[in-house]
Amino acid sequence: MTDDPGAPSAPLQEATQPYRLSAHRPEVSARRARRFGSWYYAEHVLRSMNSYRWTLLASSVGTPVMYLFAMGVGLATLVDQNSAGAFGGVSYLAFIAPALLASATIMTAATEFTYPVMDGFKWRRVYYGPHASPLSTDQIAHGHILAVTVRLTAATLIYFLIVAAFGASPSATGVVAVPVAVLSGLAFGLPLMAYSAGIEEDRGQFALVMRFIVTPLFLFSGTFFPLDTLPVFLRWIGWVSPLWHGTELGRALTYGYHLPPGLAVVHVLFLVVLAVVGLRRARIVYARRLGR
Amino acid sequence: MISARQLSKHYGDFRAVDGISFEVPAGESFGLLGPNGAGKSTTMRMIGGVSQRTSGELTIMGLDPEQHGPEVRAHLGVVPQQDNLDEELRVRDNLLVYGRYFGLPMSYLKPKADELLEFAQLTDKAAAKVDALSGGMKRRLTIARSLINEPKILLLDEPTTGLDPQARHILWDRLFRLKESGVTLILTTHYMDEAEQLCDRLVVVDKGRIMAEGSPAQLIREHSTREVLELRFGSERNTTVAAELQGIGERLEPLPDRVLIYAHDGEAALEQVNSRGLRPLTSLVRRSSLEDVFLRLTGRSLVD
Numbered sequence: 001m002t003d004d005p006g007a008p009s010a011p012l013q014e015a016t017q018p019y020r021l022s023a024h025r026p027e028v029s030a031r032r033a034r035r036f037g038s039w040y041y042a043e044h045v046l047r048s049m050n051s052y053r054w055t056l057l058a059s060s061v062g063t064p065v066m067y068l069f070a071m072g073v074g075l076a077t078l079v080d081q082n083s084a085g086a087f088g089g090v091s092y093l094a095f096i097a098p099a100l101l102a103s104a105t106i107m108t109a110a111t112e113f114t115y116p117v118m119d120g121f122k123w124r125r126v127y128y129g130p131h132a133s134p135l136s137t138d139q140i141a142h143g144h145i146l147a148v149t150v151r152l153t154a155a156t157l158i159y160f161l162i163v164a165a166f167g168a169s170p171s172a173t174g175v176v177a178v179p180v181a182v183l184s185g186l187a188f189g190l191p192l193m194a195y196s197a198g199i200e201e202d203r204g205q206f207a208l209v210m211r212f213i214v215t216p217l218f219l220f221s222g223t224f225f226p227l228d229t230l231p232v233f234l235r236w237i238g239w240v241s242p243l244w245h246g247t248e249l250g251r252a253l254t255y256g257y258h259l260p261p262g263l264a265v266v267h268v269l270f271l272v273v274l275a276v277v278g279l280r281r282a283r284i285v286y287a288r289r290l291g292r
Numbered sequence: 293m294i295s296a297r298q299l300s301k302h303y304g305d306f307r308a309v310d311g312i313s314f315e316v317p318a319g320e321s322f323g324l325l326g327p328n329g330a331g332k333s334t335t336m337r338m339i340g341g342v343s344q345r346t347s348g349e350l351t352i353m354g355l356d357p358e359q360h361g362p363e364v365r366a367h368l369g370v371v372p373q374q375d376n377l378d379e380e381l382r383v384r385d386n387l388l389v390y391g392r393y394f395g396l397p398m399s400y401l402k403p404k405a406d407e408l409l410e411f412a413q414l415t416d417k418a419a420a421k422v423d424a425l426s427g428g429m430k431r432r433l434t435i436a437r438s439l440i441n442e443p444k445i446l447l448l449d450e451p452t453t454g455l456d457p458q459a460r461h462i463l464w465d466r467l468f469r470l471k472e473s474g475v476t477l478i479l480t481t482h483y484m485d486e487a488e489q490l491c492d493r494l495v496v497v498d499k500g501r502i503m504a505e506g507s508p509a510q511l512i513r514e515h516s517t518r519e520v521l522e523l524r525f526g527s528e529r530n531t532t533v534a535a536e537l538q539g540i541g542e543r544l545e546p547l548p549d550r551v552l553i554y555a556h557d558g559e560a561a562l563e564q565v566n567s568r569g570l571r572p573l574t575s576l577v578r579r580s581s582l583e584d585v586f587l588r589l590t591g592r593s594l595v596d
């Protein structure tokens with residue numbers, strides 16, 4: 001604004017005149033929704049998450065600090081004293097840090113693709129709002145995934161920064177472990193999303209998933225010790241586990257653990273295939289359930 | 293504006309909607325009246341472009357919702373039977389995120405949200421969490437939300453079910469204003485008074501079929517008499533006394549709890565009853581309502 005007394009007063013008058021609000025035409029709504037609908041729904045989910053931002057931030061910082069102190073510092077001191085060199089010449093802290101990073105991402109993904117999905121279809125029926133709008137069922141599924149991906153990326157980045165602060169990511173490529181962990185989260189989370197979307201009645205299935213799938217994967221995916229130290233008949237848990245594939249990649253990135261390039265490609269492919277299969281399945285279930 | 297021809301929706305063997313046809317011109321307020329499970333909501337979901345039909349034709353603004361889903365839904369405002377507000381968001385934010393689904397910019401949405409909150413009498417709740425609202429307030433918020441894109445057609449699926457009488461009257465007032473401003477209303481209800489208050493024209497639906505069609509007054513005129521005499525003889529005698537009432541009025545309807553006599557002049561009918569020496573416990577003369585139309589057409593009452 002200017003204080004120049006000679007300035008014309010017309011703009012001021014215009015601003016005080018009553019104006020009519022009017023929405024753009026339905027055709028414009030439809031065109032924009034077709035193009036950006038997934039982002040519109042992601043925006044909604046992120047706003048919902050935003051109302052919990054302090055809780056989310058506290059757990060994103062608290063969890064890594066707690067784990068890294070307890071295992072990485074406490075337990076690691078003991079391990080390093082007794083078995084120096086057992087982990088490819090790096091400290092135990094550096095060995096478990098990428099595994100803890102990927103597992104935290106997977107656990108967050110497991111939470112975001114279970115109860116909120118049930119909430120969308122059944123409890124508060126949040127999906128049915130956008131479903132009546134120009135958005136498609138695919139876009140509702142994609143929007144949910146986009147928002148969760150944003151959340152996973154933010155939380156994983158915070159985790160990584162704390163890992164780095166503990167000096168547990170000596171390699172320059174360390175930060176690439178963040179997108180790899182997010183990919184692992186989606187590889188686990190998207191098939192779970194498809195499963196959650198098919199559940200009509202909550203009979204504690206999610207608690208079972210946590211207890212009998214997430215927890216064993218966390219313990220037996222080469223997280224705390226190399227997978228080779230497990231008896232052969234238990235190693236398959238690691239092979240099918242997104243966490244193991246993500247962790248192997250993470251180790252190569254954070255401390256230069258030797259991973260043949262061919263194997264690295266297999267790890268990435270495994271994660272991508274799981275995520276894509278889960279996504280396709282989820283889209284089918286979303287369309288079927290919302291369109292009934 | 294809306295045209296349905298032989299519209300059907302089957303779930304396996306069950307025919308939820310079984311060949312219904314109707315036309316709704318612009319600006320009309322059109323109702324689907326029927327009991328629970330008559331196929332009203334299923335019809336609404338097909339009009340709303342969220343449920344696929346089994347057969348028949350359906351166009352909204354000349355568009356088939358199955359081929360042009362986003363385009364059709366962009367024209368509509370939808371108030372579903374069950375509220376699906378995001379309870380984690382604040383009242384005003386619910387309007388904003390909903391408006392974003394239509395690609396509407398924040399510069400439009402912010403003042404529009406305030407305008408709609410005022411319309412829904414929720415201005416002082418703008419920053420409240422949705423869980424803190426009463427049922428009637430949530431309903432009004434859902435209606436406000438459905439108006440964010442300034443739709444020309446508003447679909448209301450049982451808008452006042454579960455609300456107390458005062459909350460219903462506030463809602464009716466708001467809906468009436470929308471009707472006056474030229475919005476086409478399509479609503480389902482199983483409340484007679486709601487249909488009479490809000491609908492220019494309605495279809496009576498039962499078991500997925502249309503039983504009758506017309507304005508509330510027209511339907512009453514065609515399917516009922518001007519007045520109804522309600523007699524109660526006590527639950528033991530209601531059916532047995534019916535034989536003794538034969539010949540009074542135009543038609544007799546013995547129900548478990550009362551006997552209805554359809555007559556042009558209810559008082560005159562009551563005098564005839566008295567002159568036959570029959571002494572009902574209570575008697576009441578009233579105008580015919582859509583309930584009587586429904587009873588006549590289906591042999592059942594609307595709300596069980």
